[in-house]
Amino acid sequence: MPIRLKLALWYGGVLAVIMTVFSGTLYFLMYNSIQHQYRSSLQEQTEKVYDRLEYTVRLSLRGWNIDVRLDAQDMFFTENIYLQLINISNRRISMSTNAVEDGVMIPVITENILQHLLTESPYVYTNAEINGLPFIVYNRGIYNNSNQLIGVLQGATYSGHMISLLEELRFVLILSSIAIIIASSSFGWFLSRKALRPIDAVINAANQIESGEDLSKRIPYKGPQDEIGRLIQTINGMLERIQHVYQSMEEAYRRQRRFVSDASHELRTPLTTIRGNVELVEKMWQREEDGEQPISEEVMTLSREAFEDISAETERMSRLVNDLLSLARADAGKVIERVPLPLLPIVEEVVRRAQFLPRSPDVAWRAEDLSPFHDVFVCGNRDYLQQLLFIFIENAFKYTEKGEVVLQVQKTDEQAGIRISDTGIGMDKEEVPMIFERFYRADPSRGKVGGTGLGLSIAKWILDEHEGSVEVYTRKDQGSTFIIWLPIWKGRDNLAEEE
Structure with a gap:
């Protein structure tokens, strides 16, 4: 059952109950009011006749005899009232003139009426049907000086008009009530349809999203911020988040495809070189063996060069596989185990080993004063921190043809900074946001120096795991500067205070 039909039925049902209660109450009040007016008028006129009633009471062998006499005034005041006087002792009935003329004979009083007049009150109302017509009867008791009931004066009036x-x-x-309920239910159906019309827009938008037609579609709404307005606002916010998530997933899928493509390309190059050199060596040795001649010096030289190429390409492929393995661990959510470490020995070890890294003969390597790192601790992993610094230093050597690469240290109250500057080729400012993307440098059109482009991606993962950050300052053909910031561990000061 549609919700708008439910609302209309509920609205009509509630209104039906209200109209039933209202109509019943109104009818009850009107019934009591009209009946009270009829009875009051009947009682008032009958009492006037009772006050002017002239009757003679005499005691005989048969009991008390009562003679009723009504003058002309009584007939005027009792135009719509029929009077009847009943003698209790002999059940003799005296009727007013109009009652005789119209043939209206009020039913004889019952024992219940007599008992009521004797014990409860001097009058009582009853309903009677006379000649097939409804009447209201006012029964007024007549008492002697001893307060004995000797007669009953009855006044009757026609109640058909009231009925x-x-x-x-x-x-x-x-x-x-029926007309109001039908009209109100129809109006309620219209209102519910109008009020729930935005829900149809929500359903249509949800159907379009389900079918994947347009994730940027939003539900238009210009009404008040009531329940429907807040619902639509919430759904629009949800749609926006779904769109962002979908776009992020599309971007992640695109990057994954590019990652697989670039990784395949990088692995294919050394494998092609290795396979070509192996085939070359096999051909040369096969040719020498077929001639049954000693292996010449030329073949030995070419073989040695081929094996050197194979070794270099194997080493290159091994580095690439290790880098891919590191990034796979990062994608899998691997958490680096960290412990409090003194930072100075780590930097000193990197500075010592960096002088053995391959670089151009025209590039000088030096480290300035490291004393600011004295007694500085960080919460980290020694191996990964060294790998982080080597990545930036190797990049500086790779992109610097001549000049120098300098390592400097600095610190603030909260962070320790390691500055690595070079005088290399630098970058355009548009390239800076992309240098931490995987295989960015693998595209030859994006740089003059080849490489896998995975180093800075690994460095970013290590920095994120250590809650660190990096600042990049660079200018085309004038070099680059990277400042690595690591949070200083404050736990050692707390331990010293406790000691």
Whole structure:
């Protein structure tokens, strides 16, 4: 069942209950009011007759005899009332003139009425049907000086008009209630349809997203910020996040495909070189063996060169595989185990070993004063920190043809900084955001020096694991400067205070 139909039914049902209670209450109040008016008028006129009633009471062998006499005034005041006087002792009935003329004889009082007049009150109302017509009867007790009931004065008035009026009122209330319920339910259906119209937009947008048509689509809404407005705002926010996630996944998938393509290309190059050299050596040795001649010096030289190429390419492929393995660990969420370490010995070891790294003969390597790192501790991993520094130093050597590469240290209250500067080829500012992407340098159009382009990606992972950061300052053909920042470990000071 549609929700708008449910709302319309609920609205109509609640309104039906309200109209039923309202109509019933109104009918009850009107019924009591009209009946009270009829009874009050009947009682008032009958009491006036009772006050002017002239009757003679005489005691006989048959009991008390009562004679009723009504003058002309009584007939005027009792135009719509029929009077009847009943003698209790002999059950003699005296009727008013209009009652005799119209043939209206009020039913004889019952024992219940007599008992009520004797014990409870001097009057009582009853309903009677006379000649097939409804009447209201006012029974007024007549008492002697000893407060004995000797007669009953009855006044009756026609109540058909009251009953007709109440029936018309009941019909009008029922008919109007039905009409109001139908009209209100229809209006409620219209309102619910209008109020829930944005839900249709939500459903259509969700269907389009499910079918993958347009993730940038949003639900238009210009209404108030009620429940529907907040719902649409929330759904639009959710759609925006889904779009960002989808775009991120697309970008990650694109980068993954590029990564696989670049890795395959990088691995294929050394494998092709190795295979070519192996085939060359096999051919040369096969040719010498077929001639049954000693292996010449030329073949030995060419073989030695081929084996050197094979060794170099094997080493290159081994480095590439190790780099890929490191990045695979990073992608798998590997967490580097860290412990508090003094930073100065790590930097000194890197400075000592860096002088043996391959570089141009025209490039000088030096490290300035390292004393600011005295008694500086970081929470890290020694091997990965050394690998981090070697990556930046090797890059500086690789992209510097002449000049120098300098390592400097500095620190603040919270961080330790290692500055590595070179006088190499530098970069354009547009290239800086991309240098930490994998295989960025593998594209020859993006740099003058070849390489796998995985080093800085590994360095970024190590920095992230150590909660560090890096600053890059570079200018085309004027060199680059990288400042590596590592958070200083404060736990050692706390331990010293405790000691």
